[in-house]
Amino acid sequence: GQQVMQIPQYQHVQEGEDFTTYCNSSTTLSNIQWYKQRPGGHPVFLIQLVKSGEVKKQKRLTFQFGEAKKNSSLHITATQTTDVGTYFCAGPGSNTGKLIFGQGTTLQVKP
Amino acid sequence: DSGVTQTPKHLITATGQRVTLRCSPRSGDLSVYWYQQSLDQGLQFLIQYYNGEERAKGNILERFSAQQFPDLHSELNLSSLELGDSALYFCASSVEGRGGLDTQYFGPGTRLTVL
Numbered sequence: 010g011q012q013v014m015q016i017p018q019y020q021h022v023q024e025g026e027d028f029t030t031y032c033n034s035s036t037t038l039s040n041i042q043w044y045k046q047r048p049g050g051h052p053v054f055l056i057q058l059v060k061s062g063e064v065k066k067q068k069r070l071t072f073q074f075g076e077a078k079k080n081s082s083l084h085i086t087a088t089q090t091t092d093v094g095t096y097f098c099a100g101p102g103s104n105t106g107k108l109i110f111g112q113g114t115t116l117q118v119k120p
Numbered sequence: 121d122s123g124v125t126q127t128p129k130h131l132i133t134a135t136g137q138r139v140t141l142r143c144s145p146r147s148g149d150l151s152v153y154w155y156q157q158s159l160d161q162g163l164q165f166l167i168q169y170y171n172g173e174e175r176a177k178g179n180i181l182e183r184f185s186a187q188q189f190p191d192l193h194s195e196l197n198l199s200s201l202e203l204g205d206s207a208l209y210f211c212a213s214s215v216e217g218r219g220g221l222d223t224q225y226f227g228p229g230t231r232l233t234v235l
Contacts, residue, residue, distance in 0.1 A: 040220075050228075051122070051210060051228050052212075053226070054224065054225065057223060099163075099220070100220060101220020102176075107153075107176045107178055107220055108219060108224060110162060113163075
């Protein structure tokens, strides 16, 4: 079946270092969404990308959607302790329109 | 605060029992989604309702069922509970029922522990 995969599973960085998580789908996606889940919290919507090659920025966060619309990335510049959490990408299922989540990348930031 | 409410926050029960989880969507949202999150399985879509009707089904076990009521709140019923059902159960809502095309707003979750 359709899969959305993320790497790495875990990332530990020193505060101030950059961080990137990558998302790959087994099928072409009409859009990709990114969510953040803080420890003990619930997923919170960050952004949705729709166009091939689209790049969107939110302060220190940069989101990209691949040209083939099968991959995406989230890059955080100069991480802060507030960036700690698990970042999920999610794409629509091919038939039912359900949202399929990647396994997530858990980011730890050492102060 | 997403505007989605879930009760209870925690639930501890025994194997073989039945529980009901409740969710109220954001004001104005017509669609409700249920997800199960466990350490080894990540966020798994269970089922979606739109304006009272079932719209999409995911990896939901036959022991589980859900419904959405006329006031749009939803309940997820889990029966014949097994140890492996221990997980976080999230409800999410969206304005429309477009599933993967909609931004989904998640509730705080219910942590179910089956002993």
